[in-house]
Amino acid sequence: MLDLKYIRENPEKVEEGCKKKNVECDISKILELDKKKREFLQKIEELRAEQNKLGKGSIEEATKLKTEVKKLEPQLQEVEGELYPLLALLPNMPQDDVPVGDESANVVLRQHGKIPKFDFEPKDHLELGEALNIIDVKRAVKLSGSRFAYIKREAALLEFALVQFAFKTAMKEGFIPVVPPVLVKKEAMQGMGYIDTKEDLAERYYFEKDKLFLVGTAEQAIGPLHQGEVFEEKELASRAIAFSTCFREEAGSYGKDTRGILRVHQFDKVEMFSFAHPEKSKEEHQFLVSLQEKLWQALEIPYQVVQLATGDMARPSASTIDIEAWMPGQNKYREVSSASNTTDFQARRLNIRFKTKEGKLEYVHMLNATAFAIGRTLIAIMENYQQKDGSIKIPKVLKGYIGKKEIQKQ
């Protein structure tokens, strides 16, 4: 959520920000409702002040004031009822250095690693995985339907190797290891800004009976961790590394990336999260990206770092940087990680603040960054490390966790 005061004082900037993010908004309507709201509030507060001054003696006078307040209150509520849904739809403002435009305006910041040359036709992960019997989509369909998969044998071992390696790397930097709940209440989802539109809701799994959502990423379970709390300034940045299964409806993606495990309803992910000082959140963002790069460099897989354009970012984000790994099976870079700075957008709704040296309360900045999205990382490993005979070498850094150098046909 944006700060109403900021909207009031910078309406053109907010309008411009919405335009950049390709979100429709009616700022003048919001300002009008805000003005009305403050008028009603002021009147009501004046009446209450009078009422508070009256003692036990003038019950008759108090009754009069009370009836007036009772008349105004529903009007205030009505205005607020109109205002807040509009406010919730406003996206976070993109930072100034974010390129403007849709996906095509994304900027490749840098590339790392050499694209591998094969002296044979490289296969894609599904072909490799089925031949080696480590990915089984067909049987998963019988069990659960489309967009599910069994991850088996060495692929399953690789998953836990990746999890451990990511945790180890982040913990060296002081991240707190966490396994969060994956079912969360509506309030938490709302606080993170992920169920404000119909499209948002269509993307979430929801249990009507229990009024609980399945998380689409650990971010949604870690952000609300400190809901309503106040950090000491010296506690920032507070960082966590979390493992969770992620659930996505993938509504509206029919026919897109249907092959294999690139886009599935359920996958596991290791996620980094920071509660940062507002003055240092840009630095923190870069720090998180540097850790992501460290992880991909350790896997020795070529990748590029992409600054997303304004129109390609999620609503809560002020700046998003993706890591795209080279996928020989598709002969292109594909998104494997994402790092976003949501500034105070989520913190305002979740009421997560810190106390400054002067004793003032300010909202923290919240950032999230993928360590490993396991499914897509498996794809990248399989496709980049494939051999002519269909076997797959295991990245050096993971060998110790698995006790093998390669995956061969059973």
Added chain:
RNA sequence: GGAGGGUUGGCAGAAUGGCAUUGCGAUGGUUUCGAAAACCAUUGGGAGUAAUCCUUUGCAGGUUCGAAUCCUGCACCCUCCGCCA
């Protein structure tokens, strides 16, 4: 799933229809060579340059001139029973 008890500031804990009492802790100050102790002040949130005003007893409603207190719904916590990896 069943039965009962509970939720007041960072913590403890009073107030049972009329300005939310007090203690501990914390922070700042006085004192001190320095510290402890002692003493003074501050210590829920919001708006405002400020005086000041509003708000706050888990959340949302209701009754009332007035609700922490009475009523309704919800959430959460505890105890016991049942079930259970």
